Amino acid sequence: MKSKPLQIQEPPVTIDRRSYEPAYAQLVNILRQQIAAGTLRPGDQLPSESQLCKLYHVSPMTVRRAINILVDQGIISTAQGSGTFVKAVDLSAATFDLQELQTLFSDKEASVKLLEAHVALADERVARKLAISVGKRVIYLRRLLCRQSEPTFYHREYLIYDPTRPLVEAEMEVTSLQGLFDGTGSSVLKHGDLTIEVTVLNEEEAHVLHVPALTAAFNLEHVFYDLDNQPISWGWFICRGDRLRFTTKVGIPEASRASQGRMM
Numbered sequence: 001m002k003s004k005p006l007q008i009q010e011p012p013v014t015i016d017r018r019s020y021e022p023a024y025a026q027l028v029n030i031l032r033q034q035i036a037a038g039t040l041r042p043g044d045q046l047p048s049e050s051q052l053c054k055l056y057h058v059s060p061m062t063v064r065r066a067i068n069i070l071v072d073q074g075i076i077s078t079a080q081g082s083g084t085f086v087k088a089v090d091l092s093a094a095t096f097d098l099q100e101l102q103t104l105f106s107d108k109e110a111s112v113k114l115l116e117a118h119v120a121l122a123d124e125r126v127a128r129k130l131a132i133s134v135g136k137r138v139i140y141l142r143r144l145l146c147r148q149s150e151p152t153f154y155h156r157e158y159l160i161y162d163p164t165r166p167l168v169e170a171e172m173e174v175t176s177l178q179g180l181f182d183g184t185g186s187s188v189l190k191h192g193d194l195t196i197e198v199t200v201l202n203e204e205e206a207h208v209l210h211v212p213a214l215t216a217a218f219n220l221e222h223v224f225y226d227l228d229n230q231p232i233s234w235g236w237f238i239c240r241g242d243r244l245r246f247t248t249k250v251g252i253p254e255a256s257r258a259s260q261g262r263m264m
Helices: 023-037 049-056 060-072 099-106 124-130 166-170 174-182 203-209
Strands: 076-079 083-086 110-121 137-147 150-160 189-200 216-226 231-240 244-247 260-263
Touching: 023 049, 023 060, 049 060, 060 076, 124 150, 124 231, 150 203, 203 231
Parallel strands: none
Antiparallel strands: 076 083, 110 137, 137 150, 150 231, 189 216, 216 231, 244 260
């Protein structure tokens, strides 16, 4: 059943001609707030282009630009010959960031202890992750990240062994871990892949993190690449399940709030 278009009424918010914000951007915000407030609901049809022009005293070009932005943001959709409609909430579009991980590394009370560092020979799994041959030399590191003296993350990592690269030395330092998330790490790092999975702690991990074995945990696996798009390091952070929580917002809140991962 097709939704009826919104009836034309004098809008409570109008375009401010004195504002430095372009008219199309103001119209985007007005329509977003109407959707957030429930004035426009999922499935509702927006007023036509000519109606919006008349309602907000703007040009067709301004309306089209605002509508295109809302379409690109996934807030509305257009159907040829039918009109423009408010989209339903799409849970698959929910995103989570790792702000709390960055906060951890920049926390003055956080500390990193290097537990182990030695040259090892790549086994089959390490070789596959780093795109090298089995038996090639790599650097193996183990670290413990603490917050307020409490073990929080257990980090293990393999790096390509190349004494000519500054990364090998830099990775031994606390500052390199901060750089993984705040973008100030070694200049030879170009991009990375991050995967988050649920796991349970084995005996070694539980001992390091001072909790019982089989405690629920998060596994944050990472692979980083150099400027030639070649893997340069592979590792994973293990965090107790009760120390990390990911939250986000779906739909359009009336007040914009950034999604976040929160340390418990």
